[in-house]
Amino acid sequence: MGAELLTIGTELLLGQIIDTNASWMSQRLAEAGLDVFFKSTVGDNWGRIDAAIRLALTRADVLIMTGGLGPTEDDLTREVLAAVLDRPLRLDPDILAAIEARFMRRRIPMPENNRKQAMVPEGAEVLHNPRGTAPGLLCRADGRVLVCMPGVPSEMKPMLLEQVIPRIRDAFGIRGRIVSRVLKTCGISESMLDEKIGDYFRTMRNPSIGVLAHAGEIHIRMTCKGDDPTEIAAQLDALDAKLCERLGPLIFGRDEEKLEAAVGRLLRERRATLAVAESCTGGLVASRLTDISGSSEYFERGIVAYSAEAKQRLLGVPAETIADHGLVSVETARAMAVGVRRLAGTALGLATTGVAGPTGGTPEKPVGLVCVGLAWDGGDAAREFRLLGEREQVKYRGAQMALEMLRRHLLGIPMQEA
């Protein structure tokens, strides 16, 4: 069973739009037990769309096309498909009525050229599109399935999941599927992870385990193949539990959960409030924390203390601390955390100071040195990290370390893993 993807549009070919649909579709099709062997892109050109469809019919059981279903003259997919399959196009009155109703709701008269979106090749199944004007089409020919969908991601994605994949699985009697789950860690090295779970990911076959470093985090991807969704979920749950046994609270979240959301969840659970003082991260820690809806429950304030003056006057960092240890030092980070906690009257204070670069580095304090300080009722701590990358990456990774240090403090686990 092989599938082929064909994305249609001159703007894709010219690179004016990056094609994110094809990757997303490949993943969903693989999960649904369909292997994709070819992906192609052609422009809005009759001859080349025709050639691409004919070629796919020689080598794939399923051809999934996106794009070229719009109302303009450039949009040719529907017409070329009908011609290749030698089927006449007929006006579908229900589709036309749905398109007209859509324009009526917006109080705009339907332009005449939108009529072509209601044309359907004889024998095609119509794929309903509640999010746009162009419906999708599914044709069966010589044991093959050909699908056309709109290129707009918000219209294509539900159509693929809800209408296309079930029909294809049904048509070819596919029972298997592949489900993935990602466990996320931060502040742990790949070699440390290998020591803790390497025996699993060298021996596990189904579910299998893959490890991927990604923007200051290491992700563990578990992938399970099977026929029965309940059985797959049970196998993933069992492996998840085994990995949790080994890694415990080093796992901060699953799948789409971000580190700032994991930290926010813990702060809310503990009814703890937080104030942040930032130098090298320049407001990024505060901005990430406040990306989370409901963060005003625990995030009280942030201070971006870029000048020495702001560090001393506003945060009360002693002049001697700066003189003795420098603006970038664990001592200053600690004093900033203590200072912002006192100023804001919060349960916790978190602080960063470092050299984001590209200038300002010295042999002892190179670009990428970031110090994080933390203060709580009855104590404080600070650590330094040596981070790689350009200015924006150092800021991002510094923010990661600050958030992870806070998360570990809330869970009572040490940071020495980093």
Add this chain to the structure above:
Amino acid sequence: MGAELLTIGTELLLGQIIDTNASWMSQRLAEAGLDVFFKSTVGDNWGRIDAAIRLALTRADVLIMTGGLGPTEDDLTREVLAAVLDRPLRLDPDILAAIEARFMRRRIPMPENNRKQAMVPEGAEVLHNPRGTAPGLLCRADGRVLVCMPGVPSEMKPMLLEQVIPRIRDAFGIRGRIVSRVLKTCGISESMLDEKIGDYFRTMRNPSIGVLAHAGEIHIRMTCKGDDPTEIAAQLDALDAKLCERLGPLIFGRDEEKLEAAVGRLLRERRATLAVAESCTGGLVASRLTDISGSSEYFERGIVAYSAEAKQRLLGVPAETIADHGLVSVETARAMAVGVRRLAGTALGLATTGVAGPTGGTPEKPVGLVCVGLAWDGGDAAREFRLLGEREQVKYRGAQMALEMLRRHLLGIPMQEA
């Protein structure tokens, strides 16, 4: 003259990596006067790579392949290419020496399987790769040019620009090229832009003009075709000057310049210092300003005043202002700007307060309402904006409005265009 792109790699086919190379290459090739008619992706599979190369030879003059040049058994591009062209692979001692030297610099012995990266099909030109171990290859066969490059973007990009494009232009005697330049505006509507420059973009053919709305900005893309780079630059300069005549300082930057960099440039020129007080943007304005290297020259501090307490105590917003007008109001924004300027002792104070959502909206103060305040020596101002989108988009667009309001103040132009 038609070119075809073939990206090779199972991880691309499965969608685990989004292929950004193909879009970038398409753009650069179009600029260099080469039209791309097909883009395809295949996995690391001998038969399918073979078929894709043979197909391309029937329909393209230039085939550009990326990926599959690594040292592992999966990496097949070099071997399949040699087989399709029926040319033996020979070990190139210079390449081998370069790879060995690269490992020696890292003090690692060269693994035996890296030897295959030194194999070259007979008659191929070697494309030097100073940034990685795998060199690229360029073969000429029957009037066609076939190119293989590594898939790592940082290795591929300079190789395409410096070695591949000049050879292809030379091989096919291409003289034309296409050059684009983007002028960026913020806080102006598309209809306002149309009133000011619509007569140009409806009539201009070469250079042509396109308008694209993008993340709280509107970009004007000028595109010029021609043979002579000097003549092209002169035509773009002339059109640029005409658009500047109409739009003046509404244009904040060109090409890759960001709004925060344009604001930073003005602050530095005027030797003005800035402090920022943020509520709904939650540190994003500070973080964007401090993304710019050298921002410590003008950015003194930021306050993320998420709580009412922080707004009153730290920034000195009068309790009556909050009681009479609410936390989200132009009056509070103005008082925050005045307060942060006074606290920091800077030339300028900038403030935001708003409803980022998804909760917290009311009929009078809906999600997306953002108020921006500005304070300077001898005056202050505030404005409200109604912005669309999810929480992160409202934050981003709110930050855009704040930065643009500051930029216009520095240039003495009013904000009513928004």
